Amino acid sequence: MGLYDKYFLAPFINCACGTKPILYQRKKVAPLCEGRVLEVGMGSALNLPYYDRNKVEFIWGLEPSEAMREKSRPNIESSGLDVKLIDLPGEEIPLEDDSVDSILLTYTLCTIPDWSTALQQMRRVLKPGGKLVFTEHGEAPDEGVLNWQNRINPLWKKLAGGCNLNRKIPQLLTDSGFAIDELDAMYLPSTPKLFAYNYWGVASIA
Numbered sequence: 001m002g003l004y005d006k007y008f009l010a011p012f013i014n015c016a017c018g019t020k021p022i023l024y025q026r027k028k029v030a031p032l033c034e035g036r037v038l039e040v041g042m043g044s045a046l047n048l049p050y051y052d053r054n055k056v057e058f059i060w061g062l063e064p065s066e067a068m069r070e071k072s073r074p075n076i077e078s079s080g081l082d083v084k085l086i087d088l089p090g091e092e093i094p095l096e097d098d099s100v101d102s103i104l105l106t107y108t109l110c111t112i113p114d115w116s117t118a119l120q121q122m123r124r125v126l127k128p129g130g131k132l133v134f135t136e137h138g139e140a141p142d143e144g145v146l147n148w149q150n151r152i153n154p155l156w157k158k159l160a161g162g163c164n165l166n167r168k169i170p171q172l173l174t175d176s177g178f179a180i181d182e183l184d185a186m187y188l189p190s191t192p193k194l195f196a197y198n199y200w201g202v203a204s205i206a
Contacts, residue, residue, distance in 0.1 A: 009161050010067035014044045017107050021188040021196075025135040026050050026106055029200055032133045035101025038062065038125060040090045040118070041108030044071035048079040058082045060100075064089040065161075090118030095125045105134040109172060111162045119176035123205055132178060135200035138169040141185075145193045152194070169199040179206040 016022075023046070030050035035057050039047060042061035051059070061076070061083050063069050069085055076083045088094060090112045103122050112118045122132060140146045149166040156165055170180055183201035187193060 005065065005161075006067045010044075010065065010071060013068070013161060014046075014071055017043060018046055019191070021191050022107070025188070025198060025200060029106065029133050029135045030104060031055075032131070032202060033102035033104050035130075036060075036099065037102045037104060038093070038095065038100045038122070039104040039106075040093075040122065041105065041111065042072055042085070043068050043107075045075035045079070045083070047104065047106055048075055048081055048083070051081060053081065056081065057101075058084075060084050060086055060095065062086045062088060062090060062093065089113075090115075091121060093118075093121040093125055097124055098127045100125045101127055101130050103130070103132045105132065105136060107136060109134070109136050109169060110138065110164045110167055113162060115167070115172055116176060119172065119178070123177050126205060128205060130204070131181075132173070132203040133201075134169070134173075134203065135198060136167075136169045137165070137195055137198050138167045140166075140187075140193065140197040142193075145197070149194055165194055173203050174206075177206050178203040 026047050027050045030047045031052045034055035037056055037059045039059055040062045042063040059081055091114050103126055109115055153165050173180060181202045181204055185199045187196040188198050
């Protein structure tokens, strides 16, 4: 674990992903998960308080960052949920085909380098009839905001652990063989517009 990751990047991501508007988004989507859940990019386990304990059987928490896994452990221990951490990236999901009832993605697709392979892996492990639940920031609909997203994205990626400001979230899902069953989008309040445009909803295997 590098010093930058441990002492700057992990605390910065934890703070940015734990603001009031972001937590409100997590509260919207996490309760939709049920059964055996795969959370891709668990981070510091900020979603755990929002799962419906009456519906969730087990959670796999995929998280490649050692620093973030360290931050997640106190939250996992205090949650009372059955969680197994997996120290692999989204492109390498070590689960059997059709073994997951729900997949949760919260502010993860912006960062995965090979998003196509990762989503194909998610599609592989998701059961027929299962659901992929997501809330992600991405490409803004306003030309002025998008121009600035595109302009600063190369530098932002280097500073923010590979995070992209301008990914076309719905298109990534549909290009990877998912059908979007529910979709909402808006600028989150009290958030700079470059980072504020959020997509959230539910997808299934097309």
